[in-house]
Amino acid sequence: MSAAFVYYTTTILVYLGVDILAVWSLNLQYGVTGIYNFAWIMFQAVGAYTAGVLTLGPDTSNGGFQQYILGVRLPEPLPVLVAGAVAGVVALVVGMVALRRLRTDYQAMVMLVISVIAVLLVENVTGLFNGPAGLSLVPQPYGSLPLSSLGYQWFYVALTAVICLVVYLFVHRVTSSPLGRALRATRDNEDAAQALGKDVVQLRLFAFVFGGVVAGISGAVLILFIGAWSPGSWAYVETLVVLTAVIVGGTGNNAGVMLGALLVPVAFNEATRFIPQFGRPGLVDALQWIVIGLLALVFLWFWPRGIIPERRRRFPAGPGRATQAAEPSEVT
Amino acid sequence: MTGSLFVQSIGFGLVTASILALASVGFTLQFGVSNILNLAYGDLMTASAFAGYAVNQAGGSIAESLVAGAGFGALASALLNRYLYRRFVRHGTKLFGMVVVTLAVGIIVQNILLAAYGATFFSYSFSTGGQVHILGMVLDKFQLVIIAVSVAAMAAVQLLLTRTRLGKAMRATAANPGLAQASGIGTEQVTDLAWLMSGALCGLAGVVLVLNTSAFQSTTGNDFLVVIVAAAMLGGVGRPTGAMLASVVLGVVTEVAARFITPSFKEVIAFGVLVVVLLFRPTGIFGQGATVKEVPT
Amino acid sequence: MSAAAAGARQPAADGKDFLIADGLRREFGGVRACADATFGIRRGAITSLIGPNGAGKSTVVGIVGGAIAPSAGRIVFDGSDITAMPPHDRARIGLVRTYQLSSEFGRLTVLENLLVAAPSQRGERMRTLLLGKRYWRTQERELLDQARSLLDRFALSHMQDEYAGNLSGGQKRLLEIMRALMCQPKLLLLDEPMAGVNPTLARSIEGYLAGLAGEGLTMLLVEHELGLVERLSESVIVMAQGKVIATGTMPELRARPEVLHAYLVG
Numbered sequence: 069m070s071a072a073f074v075y076y077t078t079t080i081l082v083y084l085g086v087d088i089l090a091v092w093s094l095n096l097q098y099g100v101t102g103i104y105n106f107a108w109i110m111f112q113a114v115g116a117y118t119a120g121v122l123t124l125g126p127d128t129s130n131g132g133f134q135q136y137i138l139g140v141r142l143p144e145p146l147p148v149l150v151a152g153a154v155a156g157v158v159a160l161v162v163g164m165v166a167l168r169r170l171r172t173d174y175q176a177m178v179m180l181v182i183s184v185i186a187v188l189l190v191e192n193v194t195g196l197f198n199g200p201a202g203l204s205l206v207p208q209p210y211g212s213l214p215l216s217s218l219g220y221q222w223f224y225v226a227l228t229a230v231i232c233l234v235v236y237l238f239v240h241r242v243t244s245s246p247l248g249r250a251l252r253a254t255r256d257n258e259d260a261a262q263a264l265g266k267d268v269v270q271l272r273l274f275a276f277v278f279g280g281v282v283a284g285i286s287g288a289v290l291i292l293f294i295g296a297w298s299p300g301s302w303a304y305v306e307t308l309v310v311l312t313a314v315i316v317g318g319t320g321n322n323a324g325v326m327l328g329a330l331l332v333p334v335a336f337n338e339a340t341r342f343i344p345q346f347g348r349p350g351l352v353d354a355l356q357w358i359v360i361g362l363l364a365l366v367f368l369w370f371w372p373r374g375i376i377p378e379r380r381r382r383f384p385a386g387p388g389r390a391t392q393a394a395e396p397s398e399v400t
Numbered sequence: 401m402t403g404s405l406f407v408q409s410i411g412f413g414l415v416t417a418s419i420l421a422l423a424s425v426g427f428t429l430q431f432g433v434s435n436i437l438n439l440a441y442g443d444l445m446t447a448s449a450f451a452g453y454a455v456n457q458a459g460g461s462i463a464e465s466l467v468a469g470a471g472f473g474a475l476a477s478a479l480l481n482r483y484l485y486r487r488f489v490r491h492g493t494k495l496f497g498m499v500v501v502t503l504a505v506g507i508i509v510q511n512i513l514l515a516a517y518g519a520t521f522f523s524y525s526f527s528t529g530g531q532v533h534i535l536g537m538v539l540d541k542f543q544l545v546i547i548a549v550s551v552a553a554m555a556a557v558q559l560l561l562t563r564t565r566l567g568k569a570m571r572a573t574a575a576n577p578g579l580a581q582a583s584g585i586g587t588e589q590v591t592d593l594a595w596l597m598s599g600a601l602c603g604l605a606g607v608v609l610v611l612n613t614s615a616f617q618s619t620t621g622n623d624f625l626v627v628i629v630a631a632a633m634l635g636g637v638g639r640p641t642g643a644m645l646a647s648v649v650l651g652v653v654t655e656v657a658a659r660f661i662t663p664s665f666k667e668v669i670a671f672g673v674l675v676v677v678l679l680f681r682p683t684g685i686f687g688q689g690a691t692v693k694e695v696p697t
Numbered sequence: 698m699s700a701a702a703a704g705a706r707q708p709a710a711d712g713k714d715f716l717i718a719d720g721l722r723r724e725f726g727g728v729r730a731c732a733d734a735t736f737g738i739r740r741g742a743i744t745s746l747i748g749p750n751g752a753g754k755s756t757v758v759g760i761v762g763g764a765i766a767p768s769a770g771r772i773v774f775d776g777s778d779i780t781a782m783p784p785h786d787r788a789r790i791g792l793v794r795t796y797q798l799s800s801e802f803g804r805l806t807v808l809e810n811l812l813v814a815a816p817s818q819r820g821e822r823m824r825t826l827l828l829g830k831r832y833w834r835t836q837e838r839e840l841l842d843q844a845r846s847l848l849d850r851f852a853l854s855h856m857q858d859e860y861a862g863n864l865s866g867g868q869k870r871l872l873e874i875m876r877a878l879m880c881q882p883k884l885l886l887l888d889e890p891m892a893g894v895n896p897t898l899a900r901s902i903e904g905y906l907a908g909l910a911g912e913g914l915t916m917l918l919v920e921h922e923l924g925l926v927e928r929l930s931e932s933v934i935v936m937a938q939g940k941v942i943a944t945g946t947m948p949e950l951r952a953r954p955e956v957l958h959a960y961l962v963g
Contacts, residue, residue: 104496104499106499165679166675166679168679170678170679170682171495171682172494172495172496172499173437173495173496173498173499174678174682175496176496176499177437177499177629177674177678178675178678178679181626181629181671181674181675181678182675184626184671185668185671185672185675188664188665188667188668188671189668191664192662192664192665192668238826241825241826241829241830242825242826244830245820245821245825245830245833246812246813246818246819246820246821246825246833246837247820247821247822247823247825247826249805249809249812249813249821250813250818250821252802252804252805253802253805253813255804256802256803256804256805257800257801257802257803259800260796260800260801260802261802261813262784262785263764263784263785263788263794263796263800264785264788264813264814264816264876264880265785265786265788265789265816265880266785266813266821267785270823274823278826305503305507308500308503308504308507311500315500320804347515348518349519350514350518350519351515351518354511354512354514354515355511355515357507357508357510357511358507358508358511358512358515360504360507361504361505361507361508361511362504362508364500364501364503364504365501365504365505368488368493368497368500368501368504369488369491372493372497378804380806380858380860381806381809382806382858383808383841385845
């Protein structure tokens with residue numbers, strides 16, 4: 069295996085990890101709870117920017133060509149944790165204002181516009197996160213470890229995997245519990261859920277915030293790997309890529325959306341990398357987007373529930389009903 | 401100083417308002433008749449602009465480009481609705497799903513243009529025709545043409561909707577498709593015609609938009625989309641007169657604000673307005689009692 | 698206390714009535730849907746609410762259930778004034794209603810529909826995120842037992858893993874009632890439970906309701922079919938044009954001219 073190939077593979081694995089976090093996050097909001105969050109990418113951006121300014125150090129360093137707020141150098145793993153927390157707070161604020169009993173397309177529209185406004189603000193208020201140029205030269209976490217360049221790549225893959233595992237623990241806890249059930253009930257019939265005494269507003273806000281936290285963590289992992297992040301990384305259409313992954317993989321199914329993450333952002337985007345660049349520059353990228361759009365359409369038509377749809381939850385019966393334990397088993 | 405700058409910006413505001421009015425009336429008609437937020441609208445405008453560009457590069461005049469754009473827009477929109485959108489709706493796709501559909505279509509259209517034309521900027525070749533001084537404003541002749549085209553189109557739309565049978569049928573279908581159908585209105589044909597008409601407006605708006613911006617590319621129409629939706633929603637969904645009025649308001653306000661506050665925030669104002677309208681008054685300033693109806697088949 | 702209509706039973710001030718509706722009034726856009734409705738419901742009995750279309754029955758049920766706010770009047774439940782209490786809080790204190798339209802959770806199984814209906818579940822709190830399965834495991838087992846016995850009782854055990862959206866209309870009706878029972882209600886408001894249900898199923902629902910009444914569950918039943926009303930209810934309230942015009946047993950009411958008049962004239 070050539071070094072270049074290993075380099076490439078480890079990079080793909082990290083991207084896969086980030087995309088898996090992404091689909092779990094959006095799945096929790098959209099698939100499980102029925103929140104039409106067309107501003108998802110904004111929360112990944114919040115996490116990325118936060119991790120960036122907490123790792124970069126003061127903006128006068130490195131020749132002072134960037135300007136941004138804060139600018140400290142926190143030890144790992146704080147930037148990632150804080151990034152998640154900040155994204156959660158932003159989600160809380162946005163959720164309290166913008167999550168309403170709206171027609172689903174209006175709700176999507178509100179979120180989309182909020183996402184667009186956020187991009188515009190960051191682009192124009194240069195002092196925030198260095199405007200259109202974005203943040204760069206973000207140092208690698210644990211960079212002082214005595215590792216070779218390739219060694220560090222594997223290290224980061226392991227780091228990403230650990231983060232995914234930890235996040236999954238919490239995500240699974242929610243989706244396999246009565247809380248997850250209440251969220252799904254809110255999705256299926258909000259009025260009935262309310263009539264049964266479920267605090268629908270609070271439930272939705274919870275899913276939105278928790279999803280926001282995970283989105284923020286995904287952004288942090290991404291920026292600390294790539295070392296850079298700019299408004300170009302989070303145009304509102306990027307939400308569509310994640311949404312397509314959720315739809316393709318299986319709305320409401322944690323394992324299904326992982327498949328979607330593998331197929332859509334990863335396999336699909338990367339497969340085209342092996343096609344020799346033909347035509348004018350940017351042609352292949354344009355074709356990629358066309359295929360993503362077609363993919364979304366095809367799946368919305370034929371398999372709107374995805375390849376691995378939400379699983380039916382069965383509860384094994386105990387032999388003697390009065391005493392025997394009958395624990396619900398989650399079949400993802 | 402400020403006085404004349406203010407008046408001048410109103411002049412620009414009127415031009416923007418004219419473009420916006422063409423676009424938003426088309427958008428709101430589509431929404432009213434089919435209950436679909438057509439997020440591919442901006443990209444169809446761009447495509448129509450490219451159609452006009454092709455004519456222009458082949459030696460056509462501005463008028464011919466306008467016709468080409470309108471024709472392309474009309475045809476593309478009508479076909480899109482008949483063979484794609486309507487099929488999805490019949491298939492059972494609900495409101496949010498349709499947003500994803502239209503968004504996907506928009507991305508496809510935009511990237512086809514990108515693939516075909518590349519990422520460079522284009523401009524129509526035409527003579528601006530010199531400047532005109534009116535009421536303290538200085539505008540290029542072609543900008544007056546834009547305003548004139550818009551006013552003429554708006555008048556035509558008004559006449560059609562209020563004076564003709566087709567117009568009445570459209571309004572009936574928009575208000576209550578089931579009832580309209582039961583009353584013997586061929587809602588399918590009416591819808592097709594509505595999309596032809598609104599598509600023509602979309603095409604006109606696309607050509608006029610790129611005439612006003614010195615250079616355009618594959619993303620130009622889509623960049624304008626949110627403002628269009630803002631004007632349409634502000635004016636009340638499905639209400640062309642509302643959209644016209646809202647366009648004037650938004651067009652003038654954003655231009656004036658751009659002169660006196662920073663230009664980069666010009667769009668943020670319109671977007672903020674849209675968010676507020678959607679959250680607190682989804683029927684728009686002029687509308688009333690919008691029902692949460694599902695997309696009609 | 699407002700003056701009761703002639704012949705209507707004065708709500709007992711001694712607290713014998715489990716639920717008291719006093720002077721309820723509600724308009725919708727200028728139309729008076731409910732004017733001065735006053736009645737009492739005895740504990741442990743089935744009381745029926747009848748009347749021609751447009752009499753205001755649904756409005757009354759809406760007000761008692763909490764979905765509709767009255768413009769005047771009050772509701773007293775088990776001794777406390779609950780007029781301002783929102784619907785889900787009423788469910789929590791035992792005042793539960795069913796709905797005419799199907800309101801099942803389509804993408805949850807029948808069993809899940811029942812489980813989710815139970816109030817005050819530990820597993821639904823946000824701290825589940827931190828505490829995990831151990832926190833709610835025991836309560837979930839109890840709820841499963843409760844749900845399964847309900848399914849047995851209503852003969853729907855074989856459908857427990859079916860998606861609720863796939864049930865027939867009649868089965869959805871039963872699900873609706875079972876869901877209400879998962880809340881362990883003290884007073885059950887049944888808004889036309891037999892509407893659109895085939896006669897055989899209606900008979901069995903009637904049987905279930907009689908059984909529940911036999912166990913002491915208080916019910917307010919809105920119903921059209923007078924034969925059923927007579928068989929099931931201990932007491933009947935008649936409404937017409939937004940007012941309570943008479944209460945009593947069916948034989949008593951049959952003798953009353955104003956009742957017949959209301960039904961003929963509407």
